[in-house]
Amino acid sequence: MTADTADRIVLSFPADIGKHGRKRLGQEYYKGWLRKTHDAVAVGDEWDEFTDVGCCGSQMDLPVRVEEVEGGSRVGPETAIEYTEREACGVNPGWSVQHDEPEPVRD
Numbered sequence: 001m002t003a004d005t006a007d008r009i010v011l012s013f014p015a016d017i018g019k020h021g022r023k024r025l026g027q028e029y030y031k032g033w034l035r036k037t038h039d040a041v042a043v044g045d046e047w048d049e050f051t052d053v054g055c056c057g058s059q060m061d062l063p064v065r066v067e068e069v070e071g072g073s074r075v076g077p078e079t080a081i082e083y084t085e086r087e088a089c090g091v092n093p094g095w096s097v098q099h100d101e102p103e104p105v106r107d
Helices: 019-026 028-037
Strands: 006-014 046-052 059-071 080-086
Touching: 006 019, 019 028, 019 046, 019 059, 028 046, 028 080, 059 080
Parallel strands: 006 080
Antiparallel strands: 006 059, 046 059
């Protein structure tokens, strides 16, 4: 790890993301995706992420926010990623029938 690489970052997700979204976020492949797709990192950054919902190419939006950064200001392959929950924000969970997600937000 180089001096400018973060040792650890903490990302928050909205409380209204259900079990399926939480499970996806926790998977090592998903954390690896985040490490590969983000370079610079700073407290307050907001990342509009997504994941599949397991059917028909549908996706679920996963808005995450950087809450803590330890070490440098860059994300690297060894950067530990942890999560914390924040207030609900009316996120649309995607195809909620297959998974135990809240009802989709209606406009």
